[in-house]
Amino acid sequence: MRVFVSIKHVPDVMSERRIENGRLVRGEDDTLNELDENAIEAAVQAVEDHGGEVIAVTMGPEGAEDSAMLALQKGADRAIVVTDDRLAGSDVVGTAQVLTAVARKLAEEEPIDLIITGMASLDGMTSMVPAAIAADLQWPYLSLASEIQIDEDAVEVFRSADGFDDRLRAGLPAVVSVTDQVNEPRFPNFKDMRAARKKPLDVWSLDDLADVVDVSNMAIGKHGAGTMVLSADEEPERSAGQVIQDAGEGGKKLAEYIAEVLK
Numbered sequence: 001m002r003v004f005v006s007i008k009h010v011p012d013v014m015s016e017r018r019i020e021n022g023r024l025v026r027g028e029d030d031t032l033n034e035l036d037e038n039a040i041e042a043a044v045q046a047v048e049d050h051g052g053e054v055i056a057v058t059m060g061p062e063g064a065e066d067s068a069m070l071a072l073q074k075g076a077d078r079a080i081v082v083t084d085d086r087l088a089g090s091d092v093v094g095t096a097q098v099l100t101a102v103a104r105k106l107a108e109e110e111p112i113d114l115i116i117t118g119m120a121s122l123d124g125m126t127s128m129v130p131a132a133i134a135a136d137l138q139w140p141y142l143s144l145a146s147e148i149q150i151d152e153d154a155v156e157v158f159r160s161a162d163g164f165d166d167r168l169r170a171g172l173p174a175v176v177s178v179t180d181q182v183n184e185p186r187f188p189n190f191k192d193m194r195a196a197r198k199k200p201l202d203v204w205s206l207d208d209l210a211d212v213v214d215v216s217n218m219a220i221g222k223h224g225a226g227t228m229v230l231s232a233d234e235e236p237e238r239s240a241g242q243v244i245q246d247a248g249e250g251g252k253k254l255a256e257y258i259a260e261v262l263k
Ligand SMILES: Cc1cc2nc3c(=O)[nH]c(=O)nc-3n(C[C@H](O)[C@H](O)[C@H](O)COP(=O)(O)OP(=O)(O)OC[C@H]3O[C@@H](n4cnc5c(N)ncnc54)[C@H](O)[C@@H]3O)c2cc1C
Pocket: 006, 007, 008, 009, 024, 033, 035, 036, 039, 057, 058, 059, 060, 090, 091, 092, 093, 095, 099, 116, 117, 118, 119, 120, 121, 122, 123, 124, 125, 126, 127, 128, 129, 130, 227, 229, 231, 232
């Protein structure tokens, strides 16, 4: 079983988020997208059950190797970082095109059986990349799995959303996005960390993908992006509101308050 797990290197959610010139400021204290830890765990468990290989793949700025290394410590067998100045400002379409190109290049060595992603990145939060990858590859896509069952030739997921419980099945190869309910990501111990240093971590540029895709035709970077982030501000904190003690005049005070608000 050859499992491609896509992981994103994102600004730490606790850090101050800034948008400058339509782009999120990165590189100050970026880290592995927390929701991708569940994707890595699902991939590692699949290979523990069926044998094979987990390949962690990230498209990111300088520093994304840190997230790749964490994926290796958490059990991935190999990691690939695609980093290139021409990718800065890429939107979902461009990001998916790059990840799809990596999948195609890896498939030249040996077929990929499954692509697992997190449910969302904690910066862009569009949850669109897995669907875009599946569309590019024309593979089935099972989204937001909170349970996942992987057999030799098919994957079955359970998804619970808006009061509906769905159970879906697709033949492999397929793309699956998993939620943070699907498993408990493992913590690497000292032995895992040491072993990870010996595992292959390759850094590719777009030139390394030119044999599987026409780079000049990709919708990558700020110029290729069909969308531009103008601002991404934290919502203002909600005020505590006004407490009206009802000592018989509650109704009257409420009416006065509403009249005041509607003025
Ligand atoms: C505030 C903000 C809003 C944005 N809104 C939009 C928008 O509406 N439309 C748009 O096209 N772009 C948007 N972008 C740009 C978008 O974030 C990037 O294109 C990004 O690379 C992919 O989208 P995402 O972060 O939403 O990922 P999501 O689709 O939320 O990520 C889902 C999963 O895909 C995988 N994944 C995502 N990015 C990568 C990566 N770089 N490498 C490896 N795996 C990855 C991970 O497994 C992740 O868990 C936005 C960016 C920001 C900062």
